[in-house]
Amino acid sequence: MTDRPAPRSIKILANLPLNALLYAVLIIPFLLMIYLAFLKWNPAGGYEWWRAPLIGLANFHKALHDSRFLSSLGRTIAYVAIVVTIEFLLGLLLAYLLLEKFPGKKLAIAIIIYPLMLPPVVVATIFYLMFQDYGPVNNIFLRSIIGEKALGIHWFLRPDTAFISLIIADIWQWTPFIFLIMYSALSAVPKRLIEAAQVLGASNFYIFWRIRLPLIKPLIVIAIVLRALEAFKVFDYVYIMTGGGPGTSTETVSVYIYRVAIEYHDISYASAMSLIVLLLIIIVTRIFIWYSFERGGR
Amino acid sequence: MKKVKLEVKNITKRFGDLLAVNNVSFEVYEGETFTLLGPSGCGKTTTLRIIAGLEKPDKGRVFIGGRDVTDVPPRERNVCLVFQEYAVFPHMTVYDNIAFGLKARKEPEELIARRVREVAELLGLTSVLNTKASKVGLSEKQRIALGRCLVVEPEILLLDEPLTLADAKIRETMRRELRRLQRELKITMIYVTHDQLEAMMLSDRIAVMNAGRLLQVGTPREIYEKPKNLFVAYFIGSPTINLIEGKLVRKDGKLVLEKEGLVLDATKLLEEAKGVGKIIGREIVIGIRPEDIQIDPSGHGVWKGEVELFEVSGDQLIVHIKLAEETKIRAMAPFSLRLRTGDIVGVAINPDKVHVFDRKTGERIDLLSIGEA
Amino acid sequence: MKWGRIVVTSLKYIIIGVFILWVLVPVAWIITLAFKPYQEWRVAYFIPKQPTLDNFIVLFKPEVFTGVMGATAIVEPVTKPLINSLVVSALATVLAVIVGFFSAYGASRYNTPGPFGIFFTLLTRMLPPATFVTPIMVYYANLGLLDTHLGLIALYSSVTVTYAIWILKGFIDAIPVEWEEAAMLEGASPTKVLFKVVLPLVRPGLVVAGLFIFLLNWTELLFALVLTNINAVTLPVHISKYVGAVGQLYGPQAALALIGSIVPVTIGYIIQKHLVTGFTFGMVRG
Structure with a gap:
């Protein structure tokens, strides 16, 4: 049926509202952004953007030499790599462990996916409170291990511990995301295949490695791509928990662009950096999907 | 004196309210083809799965070669099961499918290659060895499922209605092939089917089951000539008695x-x-x-x-x-x-x-x- | 042999148990902290000795307790952001689901809208909001849409419409085409078929898509942070200001986190079965 030409009325209903919405709210600003990136414009300068002078690639040039931009980019990539790896391994492990039936399984799953439903600002608030000097991480958990010293750990005042606190919040909230996808993927592997492997003498580990994992590979790729794209956006945790600090040591790309645009009012420069990031994401995603499906997936 | 390869003793299995297998006992001798015959839902497949170790009986024991294997997981029983749906591994080549059992046992590469080739030859799969298993036809899939089991040389080969999905022509050839292979390789084979003609043609002995009970065990001739009860008499023979x-x-x-x-x-x-x-x-x-x-x-x-x-x-x-x-x-x-x-x-x-x-x-x-x- | 299996099984339950604790402990801490009086905000135990509702009251009536809890700045009551969040999330959801329904029907049955429309909607989910909020701010400033409900509603519905399309397309794909064809043979116009045949059948899909999109809208921070100031401030923005600026008002902050959780958690459990479908644009069925 999909090859049939749509009746006029359906064509209008399917296209018009969607396009009106996208053009009015997203596509016009998107084109505007491309234009802004070539300007030297700061609203604090007292004139509107259409009067601002074109300065060519100067903003892009500046971005590629801006160490604060480059290190925020590197930090974000490191953040994505760390959280996605840990979340994937943990989520896959949990999905595998919860595959078989046992009493209380439904409840266990309901608890595990709880963080997924919370607004990131709430998760940020939770971990902001958890990691306070007298918060439970220091006051209860670490104090029981290393004693009174624990109360002197200021999580958000040191670059490394501040970064770790962000990673913990992310893992807490998003491991269930990977878990859910992996759980439905593993549940969909036909039971017969597993049994066939069992009677052929394969151990559970061998079956997992040779049967289950290869069969759910497309869903692994989907889960990792979606999660990596989401993790790359990280803003809420940083904005609330560390404010990018101490100094700029936990500033991610989103936070830096936000600051340049909103706090320093350098709209043109923010637009240029945005375009660089956009391009980067599209290229990397494309390569990753190509690598997983067309080259390695045969 | 025939050697007992498998002994099933008083096994009972319940699924919720359903009594799938009700106090079933029998023996299978080495080198024979033994068929569990009965209408669908009679408990024959469950019995087979219990022998394979894929189900645990609520009561009763299973002995293979004299060893009590009731609590032994399937991979350590050295029996192999050919599934009704074949359950060929779709992401692997035909070669890897057949080699699976040997690879899982970490046998040396050369041995694997040699055995796989032998079995492929025997089953006429040599030309498709490098094809992906999801791309071959039904009759190849069936032979892959069989070859995958033959290659590991199981003590007992279990087959769960392997011919139901095939069409009539292939079915007939496969039946003959199976019989030939079984004779040639002298495998102990337990075969599950609801088709009494198939059972008559393939088996040395038949066990007729209904509603979870074992009704009669005997050679095809005994079962045909001296049915022990009305059900067996009615179930065997076409047209019906x-x-x-x-x-x-x-x-x-x-x-x-x-x-x-x-x-x-x-x-x-x-x-x-x-x-x-x-x-x-x-x-x-x-x-x-x-x-x-x-x-x-x-x-x-x-x-x-x-x-x-x-x-x-x-x-x-x-x-x-x-x-x-x-x-x-x-x-x-x-x-x-x-x-x-x-x-x-x-x-x-x-x-x-x-x-x-x-x-x-x-x-x-x-x-x-x-x-x- | 047998011992090995016992060890493996118990290890499995231990891992599951530890993970459940890892999820529950922070939640338990926030819930208990929200009911603790000022004196117990820094203690090392969970259950409050003198449970109180003050933390919640101060959120709605900040003037009552200023000074008492060591707070210095007066923060706006949570009432207005709460109402704003409800209004903006609900209206943006309705808009996205309506627009998405038409497009999903076209995509499912006729291959319209074409790949560009679909790809562009996906792009809005791939890219960090921070990278396209800047021009929207400029654009809205010129249109006078900054700090308005309308501005947020339009933006929210345009970035979530892709979920509506994909989720609803899955539901529409599952409806047999024959029913529509039968209606057409009886002389019904295509639009009549759409409204009288498809719409009633896809109602569960509308609910799932709607609730999922509401969840996304309710949790959104960055757009609202940039595009609102006083009038249209949403709950996440309020939370971010409360936690960032006010300092160590632990109790009220915990209470605020709880208030911000109630709606999304309720919705989340209602559509628990469809969460995977939603998060993966229908690529994975739950």
């Missing part, structure tokens, strides 16, 4: 079968059987296979009846004959026999081929043994 029920009484010097006012003279049928005296006055069911009935167009025989209907079955006719109101039998006749509906014909029956069952219990009543007793 004629069953006539009633109370056997002696009246005016004749033996008659009485049921709700209907009377059927059974003198010629049972008079000469030894021990017939023991069943007089009892509610019985008489079973006569259609192929044991000869039609005599001239009207002679045990009974007379009116030809009602013909059915064609292969190179023979199934003739429906009305003996009396509500009492009809079917008989086989060659095409050459010229008959028309409405003809009055006689039916001749060899008294030796008559099966008698108790109507209440359904158990076979052996007239000879009663007579001897």
Whole structure:
């Protein structure tokens, strides 16, 4: 049926509202952004953007030499790599462990996916409170291990511990995301295949490695791509928990662009950096999907 | 003395309210083809899965080669199961599918390559070895499933209705192939099917199951000639056996079968059987296979009846004959026999081929043994 | 042999148990902290000795307790952001679901809208909001849409419409085409078929898509942070200001986190079965 030409009325209903919405709210600003990136414009300068002078690639040039931009980019990539790896391994492990039936399984799953439903600002608030000097991480958990010293750990005042606190919040909230996808993927592997492997003498580990994992590979790729794209956006945790600090040591790309645009009012420069990031994401995603499906997936 | 390869002792398995397997015991000898036969839902597949270790029996034990394997996981039992749906690994090549069991056991590469090639040769899979298993046809998939098991040389090969998905032609060839392979390789094979013809053709011995119970174990001939009860008699044979029920009484010097006012003279049928005296006055069911009935167009025989209907079955006719109101039998006749509906014909029956069952219990009543007793 | 299996099984339950604790402990801490009085904000135990509702009251009536809890700045009551969040999330959801329904029907049955429309909607989910909020701010400033409900509603519905399309397309794909064809043979116009045949059948899909999108709208921070100031401030923005600026008001902050959780958690459990479908644009069925 999909090859049939749509009746006029359906064509209008399917296209018009969607396009009106996208053009009015997203596509016009998107084109505007491309234009802004070539300007030297700061609203604090007292004139509107259409009067601002074109300065060519100067903003892009500046971005590629801006160490604060480059290190925020590197930090974000490191953040994505760390959280996605840990979340994937943990989520896959949990999905595998919860595959078989046992009493209380439904409840266990309901608890595990709880963080997924919370607004990131709430998760940020939770971990902001958890990691306070007298918060439970220091006051209860670490104090029981290393004693009174624990109360002197200021999580958000040191670059490394501040970064770790962000990673913990992310893992807490998003491991269930990977878990859910992996759980439905593993549940969909036909039971017969597993049994066939069992009677052929394969151990559970061998079956997992040779049967289950290869069969759910497309869903692994989907889960990792979606999660990596989401993790790359990280803003809420940083904005609330560390404010990018101490100094700029936990500033991610989103936070830096936000600051340049909103706090320093350098709209043109923010637009240029945005375009660089956009391009980067599209290229990397494309390569990753190509690598997983067309080259390695045969 | 035949060596016992598998012993199943009093196994029982419940799924919720359903009693899938009810106190089943049997033995399988080394090198034979043993078939579990029964209608769907009779517990034959569950029994097979218990032997494979994929289900744990609620009660009872399973012994393979004398070893109690009831608590041993499937991978350590050295039995292999060919599934009804074949369960070929779709993401692997045909080669990797066949090699799977050996690779899982970490056998050396050269041995694997040699064994896989041997088995592929045996099953005619050599040309597709490098094809992805999801891309081959149904009959190849079936041979892959079989080859995957043969390559690991299991002590017992289990097959769960492996031919149901195949079409009639392939089915016939596969049946012959299976028989040949089994003879050649001298494998102990346990075969599950609901198709009695298939069971008759393939098996050394057959176990008939119904509703979770094991009804009879025996050679195909024993099962056909001496069905232990009504169910077995009814299930084996095609077209199905004629069953006539009633109370056997002696009246005016004749033996008659009485049921709700209907009377059927059974003198010629049972008079000469030894021990017939023991069943007089009892509610019985008489079973006569259609192929044991000869039609005599001239009207002679045990009974007379009116030809009602013909059915064609292969190179023979199934003739429906009305003996009396509500009492009809079917008989086989060659095409050459010229008959028309409405003809009055006689039916001749060899008294030796008559099966008698108790109507209440359904158990076979052996007239000879009663007579001897 | 047998021992090995016992060890493996118990290890499995231990791992599951530890993970459940890892999820539950922070939640338990926030819930208990929200009911603790000022004196117990820094203690090392969970259950409050003198449970109180003050933390919640101060969120709605900040003037009552200023000073008492060591707070210095007066923060706006949570009432207005709460109402704003409800209004904006609900209206943006309705708009996205309506627009998405038409497009999903076209995509499912006729291959319209074409790949560009679909790709562009996906792009809005791939890219960090921070990278396209800047021009929207400029654009909205020129249109006078900054700090308005309308501005947020339009933006929210345009970035979530892709979920509506994909989720609803899955539901529409599952409806047999024959029913529509039968209606058309009886002379019904395509639009009539759409509204009288498809719409009633896809109602569960509308609910799932709607609730999922509501969840996304309710949790959004960055757009609202940039595009609102006083009038249209949403709950996440309020939370971010409360936690960032006010300092160590632990109790009220925990209470605020709880208030912000109630709606999304309720919705989340209602559509638990469909969460995977939603998060993966229908690529994975739950």
